[in-house]
Amino acid sequence: MNVINGNMWNDGRKVTLSRLLEYIPANEWDWYLYEIDAVGTAPHKMSMQDFEEQVLASAIGIKLSWHEVKALADSLCDVKNFFMAALLKPVEYEFLCNGELDSCLALVTVSDSTKWQVKII
Numbered sequence: 001m002n003v004i005n006g007n008m009w010n011d012g013r014k015v016t017l018s019r020l021l022e023y024i025p026a027n028e029w030d031w032y033l034y035e036i037d038a039v040g041t042a043p044h045k046m047s048m049q050d051f052e053e054q055v056l057a058s059a060i061g062i063k064l065s066w067h068e069v070k071a072l073a074d075s076l077c078d079v080k081n082f083f084m085a086a087l088l089k090p091v092e093y094e095f096l097c098n099g100e101l102d103s104c105l106a107l108v109t110v111s112d113s114t115k116w117q118v119k120i121i
Helices: 017-021 048-057 066-075 093-097
Strands: 002-007 030-040 062-064 076-087 104-111 115-120
Touching: 017 066, 017 076, 017 104, 030 048, 030 066, 030 093, 062 066, 066 076, 076 093
Parallel strands: none
Antiparallel strands: 002 115, 030 062, 030 076, 076 104, 104 115
């Protein structure tokens, strides 16, 4: 397992989600977004608040391709909280939060605008 983590603030500038995704090679994995609290442009012409609520309402997350993940990251100017996993099969959020990573290929988290972590399993 390769784990990279750090502070969201570096030399007075906040790290972007696009920058964090640079730690992950291009892939064909199925990504599932479980939590997002961000500022920027939501996909599908939704408001960011509606998108955030849709994501939180799904126990197994919102499925995205790598291309969609990259496009979402590029559309965000600030990320406060974020939880996304690349999975072999859909998994409920609570199981991932409890550390059950059997089906997990990668995990990207941002916590409280302070810390970030990228795990590649």
